[in-house]
Amino acid sequence: MLELYHWEPNTYFLMPLIALKEKQLAFTSRWFDASAGEQFAAAFPRSTESVVQLEREGPVLLHDGAIISGSFFMLEYIAERFPGGTELYPGDAFERYRARAWGQVLTGLGAEVSLLGCVRYLAPVLRRQDAAQLKARTERIEPIERRQAWSAVSEDRYPEEALAASRERLRFALAHVERGLTESPWLAGVSYSVADIDAFGLLVSLPALTPELVNGKDTPRIIDFLACMRARAAVREALAMSRSGKPGEAFVPGAEPSRWG
Secondary structure, three states, rough: EEEEOOOOOHHHHHHHHHHHHHHOOOOOOOOOOOOOOOHHHHOOOHHHHHHHHOOOOOOOEOOOOOOOOHHHHHHHHHHOOOOOOOOOOOOHHHHHHHHHHHHHHHHHHHHHHHHHHHHHHHHHHHOOOOOOHHHHHHHOOOOOHHHHHHHHHHHOOHHHHHHHHHHHHHHHHHHHHHHHHHHHHOOOEEOOOOOHHHHHHHOOOHHHHHOOOOOOOOOHHHHHHHHHOOOOHHHHHHHHOOOOOHHHHOOOOOOOOOOOO
């Protein structure tokens, strides 16, 4: 039995949804509201790995009771464990290496996307919540790094210079993706793969979130890539699972941005 605990189809929550749809797998959708802290409920599935990995707010995949966390690990698991549907891993060894290498590169991009998305969209949502309940919920979050990330968003503790530095790091990461898409039709080479699903989840909201960075003039390959991905039936089906109708505005703290950028 497959169960996916997920929020709105954006960033890390979108990736396994696309993979499951590409594989045409039957699964039970366990939707939860991450902005309301439903992932902190006692009944929410967790393991040592899911608590300490960087995407601590979810998603979480359960396969016959076993917990798989970390969106890229989920993509690899779905690709390798389930035959049929779309092949999500290239057969060529070097392209497999490239797919995994992109997974590492995109971790940094994800940190910046999550930060900017949280400041733009999550902070106003948290301000509308009961302040005492939000504070009490935040103070119970473990580990401390996760608690600090939520506190920073809820207390609006991101000065403009920090946001400017985040945008500059994002610009650097986007240039790397743009170059990669000039070298081959898909990120890992000639074949569509988990690397493309990973990238799409992080890039899809950027034309609206950071139009000064992702647009037809400065990043034409990324714009074309997003259009190609949106044309895929599995992607359309995954995005259609949104309950808000605005999945590109759904953000929670992700990996910590680099301190050395």
